[in-house]
Amino acid sequence: MxxxxxLVDDSSTVLMMERMILEKSSYQTITARDGAEAxxxxxxxxxxxxxxxxxxxxxNGLQACSELRRHExxxxxxxxxxxxxxxxxxxxxxxxxxxxxxxxxxxxxxxxLTKLRxxxxxxx
Amino acid sequence: xxxxxxxxxxxxxRQEMEDxxxxxxxxxxxxRARLEAVYQELQQQLDANARELxxxxxxxxxARTQITELAQEGRRFAELYxxxxxxxxxxxxxYVASYQLHGTLDRANVLDAIHEIIINLIGSEQFAVYExxxxxxxxxxxxxxxxDPELFDTIPVGTGIxxxxxxxxxxxxxxxxxxxxxxxxxxxxxxxxxxxxxKVTGAIAIFKLLPQKRGLEEVDYELFDLLAxxxxxxxxxxxxxxxxxxxxxxxxxxxxxx
Numbered sequence: 001m002x003x004x005x006x007l008v009d010d011s012s013t014v015l016m017m018e019r020m021i022l023e024k025s026s027y028q029t030i031t032a033r034d035g036a037e038a039x040x041x042x043x044x045x046x047x048x049x050x051x052x053x054x055x056x057x058x059x060n061g062l063q064a065c066s067e068l069r070r071h072e073x074x075x076x077x078x079x080x081x082x083x084x085x086x087x088x089x090x091x092x093x094x095x096x097x098x099x100x101x102x103x104x105x106x107x108x109x110x111x112x113l114t115k116l117r118x119x120x121x122x123x124x
Numbered sequence: 125x126x127x128x129x130x131x132x133x134x135x136x137x138r139q140e141m142e143d144x145x146x147x148x149x150x151x152x153x154x155x156r157a158r159l160e161a162v163y164q165e166l167q168q169q170l171d172a173n174a175r176e177l178x179x180x181x182x183x184x185x186x187a188r189t190q191i192t193e194l195a196q197e198g199r200r201f202a203e204l205y206x207x208x209x210x211x212x213x214x215x216x217x218x219y220v221a222s223y224q225l226h227g228t229l230d231r232a233n234v235l236d237a238i239h240e241i242i243i244n245l246i247g248s249e250q251f252a253v254y255e256x257x258x259x260x261x262x263x264x265x266x267x268x269x270x271x272d273p274e275l276f277d278t279i280p281v282g283t284g285i286x287x288x289x290x291x292x293x294x295x296x297x298x299x300x301x302x303x304x305x306x307x308x309x310x311x312x313x314x315x316x317x318x319x320x321x322x323k324v325t326g327a328i329a330i331f332k333l334l335p336q337k338r339g340l341e342e343v344d345y346e347l348f349d350l351l352a353x354x355x356x357x358x359x360x361x362x363x364x365x366x367x368x369x370x371x372x373x374x375x376x377x378x379x380x381x382x
Contacts, residue, residue, distance in 0.1 A: 013224050013240035020216045084243065084334055104336045106247040109213040110206065 003120055004028045008038040009053035018051060021109045035059025039067045042074045049119050050079045062097045069098035078119035214343040217245050218350055225354045231362035235267045238355055246344050250331035252276050254286065255359065263290060263327065271331065286329050289315040293324045295348060316348045318356035325356050
């Protein structure tokens with residue numbers, strides 16, 4: 001059974017890129033355009049993992065992570081930060097808010113797929 | 125009983141001893157023969173074992189060689205796979221960029237697409253996009269990110285790196301040095317002319333990459349090539365559409381007042 005990944009980003013370019021990378025590797029994808037939509041879709045659809053952009057309108061990625069960690073149904077879902085700022089402070093903030101791992105933009109497909117497999121506990 | 129004396133005794137004793145000696149010699153010869161046979165058998169066994177050991181060693185060496193070759197082939201395939209994956213990702217980048225640029229005829233959306241391509245696919249945190257009207261010698265800033273737009277709002281064609289890029293119609297990349305005009309190349313990563321047929325209609329100036337990006341990669345140059353033509357075409361298309369809408373609005377107004 002294919003794993004389902006929730007992709008969260010306000011950039012349609014990034015969403016398209018992530019979908020192409022993941023669907024080529026046999027993942028199913030769901031998308032959300034901001035943190036609030038991400039929380040709603042995660043609660044309703046219970047994806048196997050989430051790729052979360054940090055800077056978004058309405059609710060940013062850190063806020064969405066915190067919210068998802070509070071929900072009983074979503075607190076176990078691995079969340080991978082997708083960030084344009086790879087400095088230690090931003091990464092630490094992500095982990096402090098409940099992220100499991102991170103990748104930086106521009107996205108490297110090999111790095112993304114490896115970290116996703118690790119997050120899902122899959123072997124290569 | 126008669127006692128045997130003298131020479132007869134000696135002769136008999138000698139004969140007994142000679143018989144005994146002959147018997148012992150016979151047994152000795154048999155033993156030697158047996159020993160020789162056992163020795164030969166052991167030697168043959170030893171030779172066979174040595175041959176078997178040599179064959180095992182040769183097989184071991186051959187197996188090690190094969191394992192090494194397989195490992196090398198495995199590494200080669202892994203490198204090839206990584207190259208193909210990278211190539212696929214690069215192509216995906218180009219496809220996404222092209223799709224986003226040509227997926228809309230709205231100017232604001234095209235400029236957003238250019239933003240997203242430069243920030244998310246190339247990985248820049250400071251850039252500016254300029255356009256130039258036909259026959260105009262001034263470049264005007266149409267969008268930017270991470271810079272003060274007032275400082276960069278107009279640039280005369282031919283002035284500075286951006287102006288030189290437009291007048292020469294050639295891209296500038298920071299590591300390649302300066303133009304002949306001797307312009308200071310500090311704080312400039314790349315400048316790419318926007319081209320429509322043989323005309324340069326503007327430029328994209330990349331001042332700074334994201335901190336985690338070490339430098340421009342092959343896919344970035346391919347994205348610059350794509351932006352040079354496709355961004356120009358997409359922006360031009362939005363002008364045509366805007367003009368058409370204006371014309372349609374004027375015609376509608378004229379019909380209404382007629």
